[in-house]
Amino acid sequence: MTAVTRAEKDTCDAYHVVEAQRLHWGCVHELSIAESILEAVRTECARRPEKRVRPVRVGLKIGEMAAVDEDALTFCFDAMVKGTEYDGLKLAIKIVKQQRRCAACSNEFAVVDYNAVCTACGSSETKAISGDELDFEFLEVETDEQ
Ligand SMILES: [Zn+2]
Numbered sequence: 001m002t003a004v005t006r007a008e009k010d011t012c013d014a015y016h017v018v019e020a021q022r023l024h025w026g027c028v029h030e031l032s033i034a035e036s037i038l039e040a041v042r043t044e045c046a047r048r049p050e051k052r053v054r055p056v057r058v059g060l061k062i063g064e065m066a067a068v069d070e071d072a073l074t075f076c077f078d079a080m081v082k083g084t085e086y087d088g089l090k091l092a093i094k095i096v097k098q099q100r101r102c103a104a105c106s107n108e109f110a111v112v113d114y115n116a117v118c119t120a121c122g123s124s125e126t127k128a129i130s131g132d133e134l135d136f137e138f139l140e141v142e143t144d145e146q
Helices: 001-027 026-047 070-081
Strands: 053-063 089-094 099-100 109-110 125-130 134-143
Touching: 026 070, 026 134, 070 089, 089 125
Parallel strands: 053 089
Antiparallel strands: 053 134, 099 109, 099 125
8 A cells, every 4th residue: 555655656746847847948938038028127117217116017919920838928927026026017918910911912911720821812922021029018007106
């Protein structure tokens, strides 16, 4: 009985280690993005030294082709601000569809299911005009002023 319990426990521990590593490595890209966001927040707050501003929400626009994992980014960001002056600061992420423009008819359309064919004339001569962006869209702050 004891042996079985120990074996189960060992398996369980190993599983947790594997999961933790996967999470860590899967998060490296998002971690550097989270750092950039925080840097942008600092810059934005430093622009208004006369007011005591407390950032509460950061708006981000992420193209669906930007290969950013929304959950991993939120996880990294929350971990990064925890216990700092920005504790509680939230990310508001908006995923935007890839936009393409048709060379034949100039139609601009949002890509659905990775189908790059023009929705107006059916031409496959289309070019991506957006979809891999990572934009700092807004910063919502609270001030201590009355
Ligand atoms: Zn077209």
